[in-house]
Amino acid sequence: MASSSVETSKLMRRRFLQLGAGGLALAGGAAGLQWWRGNPWNSSAQIPPVPAAPTVGGTVSPMQVLREFDYGRVKQENGRTIREFEVVVGTSTIQLNRTTSFITWNYNGRVPGPTLRAKAGDRVRVLFLNKGGHAHTMHIHGMHPDGMDGIKPVANGKAFIYEFDAEPYGVHLYHCHIAPVTRHIGKGLYGMFIIDPPEGRPPADELVLVMGGYDVNQDQRNEHYAFNGLPHYYMEHPIQIYQNQLVRLYLLNMIEFDPALTFHIHANFFQVYPTGRTLTPSHESDVITMGTAERHILEFKYAFPGKYMFHPHQDGIAEAGCMGFFNVLPISS
Numbered sequence: 001m002a003s004s005s006v007e008t009s010k011l012m013r014r015r016f017l018q019l020g021a022g023g024l025a026l027a028g029g030a031a032g033l034q035w036w037r038g039n040p041w042n043s044s045a046q047i048p049p050v051p052a053a054p055t056v057g058g059t060v061s062p063m064q065v066l067r068e069f070d071y072g073r074v075k076q077e078n079g080r081t082i083r084e085f086e087v088v089v090g091t092s093t094i095q096l097n098r099t100t101s102f103i104t105w106n107y108n109g110r111v112p113g114p115t116l117r118a119k120a121g122d123r124v125r126v127l128f129l130n131k132g133g134h135a136h137t138m139h140i141h142g143m144h145p146d147g148m149d150g151i152k153p154v155a156n157g158k159a160f161i162y163e164f165d166a167e168p169y170g171v172h173l174y175h176c177h178i179a180p181v182t183r184h185i186g187k188g189l190y191g192m193f194i195i196d197p198p199e200g201r202p203p204a205d206e207l208v209l210v211m212g213g214y215d216v217n218q219d220q221r222n223e224h225y226a227f228n229g230l231p232h233y234y235m236e237h238p239i240q241i242y243q244n245q246l247v248r249l250y251l252l253n254m255i256e257f258d259p260a261l262t263f264h265i266h267a268n269f270f271q272v273y274p275t276g277r278t279l280t281p282s283h284e285s286d287v288i289t290m291g292t293a294e295r296h297i298l299e300f301k302y303a304f305p306g307k308y309m310f311h312p313h314q315d316g317i318a319e320a321g322c323m324g325f326f327n328v329l330p331i332s333s
């Protein structure tokens with residue numbers, strides 16, 4: 001590493017750590033920063049116009065979570081691509097249904113947290129600031145030295161910089177690792193971390209679905225379940241996709257307390273890329289079993305327009321909020 005770059009990096013770290021120590025708010029985690037949205041290396045898929053996605057229920061709209069990728073601030077240091085992400089832990093109250101509100105602990109004001117995305121071999125730098133009122137961390141799955149493993153508590157009001165190489169490519173996740181971890185995850189401290197293979201993947205309509213549970217009465221069981229944060233959301237607001245368009249679904253199970261569940265799509269089959277660790281599918285199915293923290297890429301196309309359900313086939317979990325529709329729109333000629 002050239003010394004000037006080392007100095008720049010040190011200065012940046014010092015500035016950030018001072019921000020944390022001084023308790024200055026990085027409002028919402030993203031204010032005043034430029035975030036890269038949309039997929040710069042995958043632009044030729046047909047994606048329906050997405051309906052306006054206002055903040056709902058006290059968190060960001062699941063419709064926003066669905067297609068939003070955070071590519072970080074991109075910079076070059078010594079010929080390497082650095083992706084710098086800013087993540088702030090906070091708390092907010094969300095509305096699970098008309099009568100039930102829930103105080104979340106979250107990353108960047110949303111449950112799930114931002115979908116961080118890098119390419120294999122990039123250097124990832126996460127500027128982590130804890131304003132959540134308790135000690136929290138960011139334990140990011142992947143390969144890295146133990147000092148970057150996110151199990152050492154970061155006290156409230158303090159900052160930490162996680163830095164490591166993005167390896168291996170696949171669909172990964174991050175979550176808080178303070179005990180009891182079930183509680184910290186159950187309160188909302190989790191998110192997806194995608195590492196793209198160096199050669200990329202073919203163009204597709206790319207979607208993110210994160211399955212989560214809510215234990216509102218602290219009985220070590222979930223009373224509510226959700227895709228992308230809010231129970232039943234995609235039943236009322238179906239996900240629009242186009243007929244015959246390849247859909248690439250990045251799917252993550254972050255449900256605590258239930259050891260495993262399945263994911264099923266109606267009237268179709270999907271190709272499975274286990275943990276996103278392959279470039280060719282391992283098999284085809286219409287239902288897949290996932291333990292907590294398991295994740296896969298599923299690819300499919302719908303041949304016929306119409307509305308098709310998706311849900312875990314543990315039907316009680318589905319009916320408690322983890323259920324939605326794809327609305328397949330015809331391609332007009």
Ligand SMILES: [Cu+2]
Binds near residue numbers: 176184189
């Ligand atoms: Cu925590």
